[in-house]
Amino acid sequence: MTKEDAAALGKVKSPSRKKGKMILSIIMSIISIVYVLPVLAVLVNSFKLNTYVKTDTFALPLDEMWAGFDNFIKGMTFGNYPFIKSVLYSVVITLISTALILLFTSMAAWYVVRVDSLFCKVIYYLCVFSMVVPFQMVMFTLSKTADNLNLNTPWTIPIIYLGFGAGLAIFMFVGFVKSIPVEIEEAASIDGCGPLRTYFTVVFPMLKPTMISVGILEIMWVWNDYLLPYLVLDINEYRTIPIHIQYLKGSYGTVDLGATMALILLGIIPVIIFYLLCQKHIIKGVAAGAVKG
């Protein structure tokens, strides 16, 4: 925050201005506390007996409401499906998809910028076009296509993600590659590097900042995505975390809210840890990807 520093150092502030800032700080602190309350509510209710979640949502889980870790234990096998399997499938799908997208779209983007043939242009503009197409437009036909090609397992669904998610990634990589001077690559090529080696030893390292931005956007998208995996995967066999949670809540009958909250808590803890660790990159990635529709 260079501007804030400048504002703090540069000007001699009158006492009234200082006071105004203090008040703003206090107001923002209160709003911040209100802002985290929903997450705290999940925490509190995951330790509460189911019958009290609906009636005493905002009470602390004390005395007779205290459920200990029962909700977590129950949640693990809730809905006749082990939660740990959902976690594993979510991790597998997110990691493979992100890796595939990063590798293949960056290669394509480099080729598209450097070769710039008619075919390249067609692919590029189709990718940009795909960014404004809502998922509902292709959902039925896409899930049928995936079924026909046996792409309905966690190991193969990344191919669908590569196809449907290519737009944003290519768009961002092309923007970055255009800013890299071609001379470095030409020097490598004159020194006898083939295109593949030029790409992996010269271009790939230079793309790192964009890789991080794109990677974070794709991770956030794939990890939280519900409808695409729900329609494509064979859900009796494979459920990701969002599918699992939707399945518990969406199925009629008695919903165990306490256990659902315990699972939601388990689902968001890794996300919050990831956020706190890579906060800087995440915020930068979001700002970079904001051009997307």
Next chain:
Amino acid sequence: MFKKKSGSTLRRPLRKWGLLFLGPITAAFAIGFIWPFIQGIYLSFCKFTLISDANFNGFNNYMAAFSDESFVHAFWYTALFAIVSLVLINVLAFAVAYILTQGIKGSNLFRTVFFMPNLIGGIVLGYIWSMIFDGILSHFGTSIVLNSTFGFWGLIILMCWQQIGYMMIIYIAGLNAVPEDMIEAAKIDGATKWQTLWKVTIPNVMPSITICTFLSLTNGFKLFDQNLALTGGLPIIMQKGASPIKTTEMLALNIYNTFYGSNTAARGTAQAKAVIFFVLVAGLGLAQLAYTRRKEVQQ
């Protein structure tokens, strides 16, 4: 498109590698986007339950879509939702960003907190908030799924909670790029803080405003997960002799329910709705972008 052509030392040997560099992405793109898209357009003119039994039936699906009251209701509901959320999210996000760029204590911490909900997925967000709203409303003997007014504002609150932090990040970037000396100059000329905000700061952050209005409008129109998890379209109004209307059902959910509802004969209609939805989302985005770009040039 790309002005500068690279020299032949790189370009000519690279051309031969097209299959390796473009092959995987083209194949995946064909499977994941191009083919489903073309097939989707074609099927919107067909009667089908599975794809193999498709029979061409002209514009019948489109007529059915436009005369489907639940779809028309979903359209107006979505439009209202998108506009209300667009205004609220952007005004609040801009206000927060403005305050956080004034050099107050704890700015970074506040930024971290406000952005946090963006990492939680829509389904989970919906269930967190449905628990909270029902926790309040159960004391008044009602529920978020029983009253469509609560359903509407509940979803607005949820979306504000999620998106203010996102838009705030974009506005902070924009505000930090406003030249300091312009604001100083306005101050020296005797402009009040309010005047400086309207005449100097806001014209300078127009690009950010363009991006954010564009984003929140399309996000509002495309909303699905949160809508499904919070109310699922409930409550339902039953009508005599016509299809029931889910009062809080938005366009994306309406299309989904038409596709995968019990009436498989309506799939053609659902695909036609999806095409209409696509034209709407793409058109809106482009129109708004063109409009705000023109404004930027004028300033």
